[in-house]
Amino acid sequence: MTLTLEDIARIAGCSRSTVSRVINGDVNVSVSTRQRVKKVITELNFQPNLAARGLASGQTHILGLIIPLGVVSLFTDPFYPQLIQSISSACSQRDYSIMLWLATPEFERRMIHQILFNGLIDGVIVASMSLNDSIIQSLAESKLPFVAVGRNPNDETTCYVDVDNYNGARMAIEYLYKMGRRRIATIAGPSDVIVGVDRLRGYKAALAELGLPYDPSLVVTSDFSDESGYAAMQKLIEYKPDAVFANSDVMAVAAIRALHDAGFSVPEDVAIVGFDDITLAARSTPPLTTIRQPIDLIGAGVVNMLIDLIEHPATAQRSLVLPTELIIRSSCGEDLLKNSE
Amino acid sequence: MTLTLEDIARIAGCSRSTVSRVINGDVNVSVSTRQRVKKVITELNFQPNLAARGLASGQTHILGLIIPLGVVSLFTDPFYPQLIQSISSACSQRDYSIMLWLATPEFERRMIHQILFNGLIDGVIVASMSLNDSIIQSLAESKLPFVAVGRNPNDETTCYVDVDNYNGARMAIEYLYKMGRRRIATIAGPSDVIVGVDRLRGYKAALAELGLPYDPSLVVTSDFSDESGYAAMQKLIEYKPDAVFANSDVMAVAAIRALHDAGFSVPEDVAIVGFDDITLAARSTPPLTTIRQPIDLIGAGVVNMLIDLIEHPATAQRSLVLPTELIIRSSCGEDLLKNSE
DNA sequence: CTGAAAGCGCTTACAG
DNA sequence: CTGAAAGCGCTTACAG
Numbered sequence: 001m002t003l004t005l006e007d008i009a010r011i012a013g014c015s016r017s018t019v020s021r022v023i024n025g026d027v028n029v030s031v032s033t034r035q036r037v038k039k040v041i042t043e044l045n046f047q048p049n050l051a052a053r054g055l056a057s058g059q060t061h062i063l064g065l066i067i068p069l070g071v072v073s074l075f076t077d078p079f080y081p082q083l084i085q086s087i088s089s090a091c092s093q094r095d096y097s098i099m100l101w102l103a104t105p106e107f108e109r110r111m112i113h114q115i116l117f118n119g120l121i122d123g124v125i126v127a128s129m130s131l132n133d134s135i136i137q138s139l140a141e142s143k144l145p146f147v148a149v150g151r152n153p154n155d156e157t158t159c160y161v162d163v164d165n166y167n168g169a170r171m172a173i174e175y176l177y178k179m180g181r182r183r184i185a186t187i188a189g190p191s192d193v194i195v196g197v198d199r200l201r202g203y204k205a206a207l208a209e210l211g212l213p214y215d216p217s218l219v220v221t222s223d224f225s226d227e228s229g230y231a232a233m234q235k236l237i238e239y240k241p242d243a244v245f246a247n248s249d250v251m252a253v254a255a256i257r258a259l260h261d262a263g264f265s266v267p268e269d270v271a272i273v274g275f276d277d278i279t280l281a282a283r284s285t286p287p288l289t290t291i292r293q294p295i296d297l298i299g300a301g302v303v304n305m306l307i308d309l310i311e312h313p314a315t316a317q318r319s320l321v322l323p324t325e326l327i328i329r330s331s332c333g334e335d336l337l338k339n340s341e
Numbered sequence: 342m343t344l345t346l347e348d349i350a351r352i353a354g355c356s357r358s359t360v361s362r363v364i365n366g367d368v369n370v371s372v373s374t375r376q377r378v379k380k381v382i383t384e385l386n387f388q389p390n391l392a393a394r395g396l397a398s399g400q401t402h403i404l405g406l407i408i409p410l411g412v413v414s415l416f417t418d419p420f421y422p423q424l425i426q427s428i429s430s431a432c433s434q435r436d437y438s439i440m441l442w443l444a445t446p447e448f449e450r451r452m453i454h455q456i457l458f459n460g461l462i463d464g465v466i467v468a469s470m471s472l473n474d475s476i477i478q479s480l481a482e483s484k485l486p487f488v489a490v491g492r493n494p495n496d497e498t499t500c501y502v503d504v505d506n507y508n509g510a511r512m513a514i515e516y517l518y519k520m521g522r523r524r525i526a527t528i529a530g531p532s533d534v535i536v537g538v539d540r541l542r543g544y545k546a547a548l549a550e551l552g553l554p555y556d557p558s559l560v561v562t563s564d565f566s567d568e569s570g571y572a573a574m575q576k577l578i579e580y581k582p583d584a585v586f587a588n589s590d591v592m593a594v595a596a597i598r599a600l601h602d603a604g605f606s607v608p609e610d611v612a613i614v615g616f617d618d619i620t621l622a623a624r625s626t627p628p629l630t631t632i633r634q635p636i637d638l639i640g641a642g643v644v645n646m647l648i649d650l651i652e653h654p655a656t657a658q659r660s661l662v663l664p665t666e667l668i669i670r671s672s673c674g675e676d677l678l679k680n681s682e
Numbered sequence: 683c684t685g686a687a688a689g690c691g692c693t694t695a696c697a698g
Numbered sequence: 699c700t701g702a703a704a705g706c707g708c709t710t711a712c713a714g
Binding site: 361364392 | 691
C-alpha cells in the first residue's frame with residue numbers, strides 16, 4: 001500500500017537513485033527528468049520513509065525538545081506552553097518535526113539515554129532554567145548538536161538563545177523610578193535559576209545608577225509559582241515598598257491579590273511590574289505593566305540556530321540575545337502620570 | 342563511536358541475531374547467553390538505533406500527539422499543557438516516546454501527510470475537540486492506529502477516551518439547586534465543540550429532572566477563552582441569574598471578574614461552578630467550586646489504549662469514559678450552607 | 683546526467 | 699537454542 005522510491009521510479013521511468021536525487025534537490029538531474037519525477041511524486045502524494053532516510057543518511061529532520069519539569073511543575077506557567085508553540089511553529093516552517101520530552105526527575109536518566117543514542121534525532125533544544133543541569137552535561141558529552149533556551153554564565157561552550165533579562169529588569173526599575181517610586185522591592189527567582197539571577201543583577205544595577213540604596217529586606221526569593229508570589233508579597237508588606245518588580249506575570253498577579261487581600265490598592269499604594277507579558281497580564285485588575293519577552297522570536301531563533309548548527313557544525317559558541325520591551329498598562333499608575341504631565 | 346548490535350555480539354561472543362533476541366525478549370535464548378548479553382549491554386550502555394529498528398520491524402515505539410490549535414489558541418488554557426504532561430508521563434512509563442504536532446491551520450495539510458506516511462510513528466493520539474475534524478478523517482483513511490481524546494457522537498468507529506461531561510454538568514446543576522439556586526445560567530461552549538454539547542445536554546437534563554424551566558436567555562455561548570467568559574457573563578447579568586455553570590475554570594474566573602466589575606458579589610448574589618479543576622481554581626477569589634477532570638487518568642487511558650491497539654489491532658470501537666468529580670470550595674456559598682445545617 | 687551496487691543497523695523467517 | 703542470510707526503504711560514492 002505505502003509507496004516507496006522504487007514505485008515512483010518505475011512510474012516515472014527512471015531509477016531509484018534519480019528519484020532520491022530530485023527529492024533531495026541534487027543538481028545533477030536534467031530539467032525534464034526532474035519535472036517528470038516531481039509530477040509523479042505530487043500526484044501520488046509520495047512521502048519518503050523517514051526511518052529509512054534516517055538510517056541511510058543520518059539525518060531525520062527531527063529535533064528533540066527537552067523541558068525539565070523540575071520539582072515545581074513549571075507547566076502551570078503559560079510561558080512554557082507558549083514557548084513550545086513557538087518552537088513547534090518554527091519547526092514546521094523549516095520542515096522539521098519535533099519530539100517532546102518532559103523530563104521529570106524520575107524518568108530523566110533513562111530518557112536522556114534514549115534521546116542521545118537512539119539515532120533518531122538530528123539535534124536537541126533544551127529549555128533548562130537551572131545552573132549545573134545534568135541534562136546539559138550529558139548533551140555536551142554526546143556529539144549531538146544542541147542549543148539551550150537561556151544562557152548559562154558558567155558555560156562558555158553551549159550555544160544558546162536568551163532574552164535580555166538584565167536590561168529588562170533595569171527598564172522595569174527605571175520606569176518605576178520615573179513614576180516616582182523610591183522603595184522598590186523585587187520578587188526574585190530562586191538563586192539557581194539563571195533568569196532570576198540576571199534579573200536580580202539588573203535590579204541592583206538600576207538601583208545603583210539611580211542612586212537608590214540597596215535594601216536586602218526588599219528582595220524576596222520565590223519559585224515562580226503563584227503561591228510563592230503571593231507569599232513573597234505578604235512578606236514584603238511589612239517593609240512598606242511603594243513598588244514591586246516581580247520576576248513573572250503569574251507572580252505579579254499573585255502579588256496584586258496579596259496586596260488587595262491586605263487592604264492595599266494597586267497602583268495607588270504599591271506599583272507593580274511583571275515579566276513575560278503573557279495573556280493574563282492584559283486582563284488582570286489593574287492591567288499589568290510588564291516586560292515583554294519576544295516568545296515567537298525565541299522559538300524561531302532557537303530552531304534556526306539549531307538547524308544551522310546541524311548543517312554547519314560549530315567550532316565556537318553561538319548566542320543570540322533578544323531584546324525585551326516595556327509594556328505600559330496601569331499597574332504603575334501611568335494614567336496619573338499622564339494627567340500630571 | 343556509537344555501538345551497534347554487531348559490537349555487542351562480538352564482545353558477548355555470539356551472533357547479532359542472538360543479541361537482537363535478548364533485546365526483544367525472545368524466549369528462545371538460553372539463560373546463560375541471555376545473562377552474558379545483558380551484562381554487556383548494561384555495561385556499555387547500549388541503545389539500539391531506533392531508525393534501523395523501525396525500518397526492520399515496522400515498530401518505532403513512537404506515538405504521535407496531534408493538538409489542533411484551531412482559531413483561538415487553546416493553549417492559553419492550562420488544560421492542554423496538563424494533558425500533554427500526563428500523556429508524556431504515561432508514555433515514559435510504557436517506554437514510548439512522543440512526537441508533537443501543534444496543528445495550526447496553515448500547516449495542517451502538510452503535517453497530516455508527514456505524520457501519516459513518514460513511517461516513523463506506531464500510532465497517534467488526537468486531542469481534537471470539534472465535530473467533523475478533517476484530521477480525524479485523514480487518520481481514519483490511513484491504516485494507522487489512533488485514539489481520540491474526547492468522543493464524537495457522529496463517529497462510531499474511532500476509539501476514544503473521554504470524561505463524563507454529561508454527568509459532570511448534571512452534578513454541577515444539582516449541586517447549585519441544592520444550594521438553593523433556581524435561576525441557573527450556563528456559559529456554554531461553541532456548538533461544534535463536543536465537550537460543550539455534552540455539558541449543555543447535562544445542564545438541560547438536570548433542569549428537567551429538578552423541574553426547573555429551561556430558559557434560552559440563560560444560555561450564552563463562548564469559545565472557552567477568558568475574554569469570552571467575561572463577555573458571556575456581562576450578557577447574562579441582565580437576565581438576573583442566581584447561579585452560573587461555566588464550561589471551564591478559566592471562564593468561571595472571568596465570570597467572577599465580570600460580576601465583581603458590575604458590582605455583584607460571589608457567591609452572595611451569584612453562585613459559580615467551573616469545570617476542569619486546574620490549579621487556578623483553588624486560588625481564585627473566592628476559591629472555585631468546580632467539576633474535576635481526572636487529567637492523569639485521561640493521559641494514562643489514552644496511551645494504554647493506543648498501545649493496546651497497536652499490539653492487538655482492533656475490530657470494534659473501544660472507549661473509556663472517566664468519571665468527573667464535584668470539588669466543593671466557596672464560590673457557591675458552601676459555608677453558608679454548612680452554617681444553616 | 684544516470685543507474686547498479688553497497689551500505690545504514692536492525693529484525694526475522696529459515697535451517698540446523 | 700543459535701547463526702547466516704535476506705530484507706526494511708532509503709542515500710551515496712562509483713563508474714560510465
